[in-house]
Amino acid sequence: MRELINITRDKMTAAVLYGKRDVRIEQIPIPRPENGEVLVRIKAALTCGTDLKVYRQGFHARMIVPPSVFGHELAGVIEEVGPNVDSFTPGMRVVAANSAPCNNCFFCQRQLANLCQDLQFINGAYAEFIKIPERVVRQNLLILPENVSFTEAAAVEPLACVLRGIEEIGISEGDTVVVIGMGPIGLMFVQQLKSIGATVIAAGNRPNQLALSAKLGADHVVDSTHTNVVERVRNFTDARRGADVVIEAVGSKETWQQAMGMVRRGGTINLFGGCPSGTQIPLDSTLIHYSEITIKATFHHTPRHIREALEAIRLGHVRPRTLITGEESLASLSNVLERLINRNGDLKIAIIP
Ligand SMILES: [Zn+2]
Numbered sequence: 001m002r003e004l005i006n007i008t009r010d011k012m013t014a015a016v017l018y019g020k021r022d023v024r025i026e027q028i029p030i031p032r033p034e035n036g037e038v039l040v041r042i043k044a045a046l047t048c049g050t051d052l053k054v055y056r057q058g059f060h061a062r063m064i065v066p067p068s069v070f071g072h073e074l075a076g077v078i079e080e081v082g083p084n085v086d087s088f089t090p091g092m093r094v095v096a097a098n099s100a101p102c103n104n105c106f107f108c109q110r111q112l113a114n115l116c117q118d119l120q121f122i123n124g125a126y127a128e129f130i131k132i133p134e135r136v137v138r139q140n141l142l143i144l145p146e147n148v149s150f151t152e153a154a155a156v157e158p159l160a161c162v163l164r165g166i167e168e169i170g171i172s173e174g175d176t177v178v179v180i181g182m183g184p185i186g187l188m189f190v191q192q193l194k195s196i197g198a199t200v201i202a203a204g205n206r207p208n209q210l211a212l213s214a215k216l217g218a219d220h221v222v223d224s225t226h227t228n229v230v231e232r233v234r235n236f237t238d239a240r241r242g243a244d245v246v247i248e249a250v251g252s253k254e255t256w257q258q259a260m261g262m263v264r265r266g267g268t269i270n271l272f273g274g275c276p277s278g279t280q281i282p283l284d285s286t287l288i289h290y291s292e293i294t295i296k297a298t299f300h301h302t303p304r305h306i307r308e309a310l311e312a313i314r315l316g317h318v319r320p321r322t323l324i325t326g327e328e329s330l331a332s333l334s335n336v337l338e339r340l341i342n343r344n345g346d347l348k349i350a351i352i353p
């Protein structure tokens, strides 16, 4: 269905971050697309752990200086295109990733676009419209397949990070994989790992999220608040030798350390969850050396993984619907973020402008 609405006004409703836990709903100018740019009418934006962090601290060191629009997981309909945009026309249903690499730097030339020194980020998903910069239009703006909803499509960015995390550790069918942390990211790992035939042990600290992980296919669930969580996980592995792979999706000192104890000799750990800056973790050198443990970490995504994420959603390998626990209007964004800080069982909330 095509939806062409001429904008006859020059202001739009948007959430503006002013500082710590200070978000105001305001009327701000609608951005106009220039050369190579596209204006998207946002149909769904998803809350994300990064947004919560930004809301709590009032800024983001790399990309958000208040007062600023924010939010970065979005899908919508193209409203207007700037000059020299060939592949998109108004009315197309699209999803945009939150960044695009430069393709010129040391890292981009080594197939590490996720580590690009000059990643261009976009922010402003909590608004009626967003202008997609030329670099993102060229590399990371995708047309939605008919069976993928705006809300589900908006999850491509975190899912792309998850897919890259799995690819980098090389998991094969039949491997036993522990996922620590049953937030939205952990639950996406569970779904994708099941779709490639891994045996999944889910460790988390909230009963509702553990129950959901079981519903999504986790073979075993372990309450990570137990003091002997490491032993409990090992009990679920053959001969108690530990898991082939452990994926940490929390970002805390305790869980990074637990991960080391859960992996088998010769196994691999992906420290996916980022800890607060400055966190130091002691390493058991004997364990790392004599058990030949590989410790990896993966961060962000590449344009290829954004495409693979949309495909995984289209095929139903990962169903973002299962992680969206509510739909709210833009006006209630502050309440939603406060609710998420208080962790009352919500996972991701879809903000519908
Ligand atoms: Zn995100």
Ligand SMILES: [Zn+2]
Pocket (backbone or CB within 6 Å): 101, 102, 103, 104, 105, 106, 107, 108, 113, 115, 116, 117, 118, 119
């Ligand atoms: Zn680069």
